[in-house]
Amino acid sequence: DAMVIQNPRYQVTQFGKPVTLSCSQTLNHNVMYWYQQKSSQAPKLLFHYYDKDFNNEADTPDNFQSRRPNTSFCFLDIRSPGLGDAAMYLCATSRDPRFAQYFGPGTRLLVL
């Protein structure tokens, strides 16, 4: 009965090679978030969708893009991964921006 699913759990890519991470949810939540988390640090919000409305954080690099084709799915595209982009990427959802967020298990990205 997984609620927020992320695939793959581990992703290895090469420096500069585009990569896409995926997130799906069975909660029918309106809001979907993407976070980047580096070792033992708090998650850092990259962007979020409220329904189809995209909200980018001011300090999110242009290298990071997102797509939400429907309510259930959201993708994180990293156009040209650098070594500094190696991190855990977390997807989260919430019914409404005022309510609690539910996180997926994350995708650990390694850049070679």
Next chain:
Amino acid sequence: TQLLEQSPQFLSIQEGENLTVYCNSSSVFSSLQWYRQEPGEGPVLLVTVVTGGEVKKLKRLTFQFGDARKDSSLHITAAQPGDTGLYLCAGEGSSNTGKLIFGQGTTLQVKP
């Protein structure tokens, strides 16, 4: 800018001991959430507190929201090795966009 200061950042204790983690701010939050994150996994929501002075209990975990809704604490009684993990507090920012403001996290290690 709203900030949440979480302390301590690291805590290593023996099984059976009690501990308290603090989350403090000079700003008022409409709600505050506590998460636990195990290595290689996403944060798991433990509790949301919304009312000043509120106390919630989850087995051996006790959560308190300050009367002024600027601070919160997590108290664990008789810690067990299974409590090991990263504990994160997160508050909903005043802009009401659902953007969570995270504390720096507390890494807890409970030794058997």
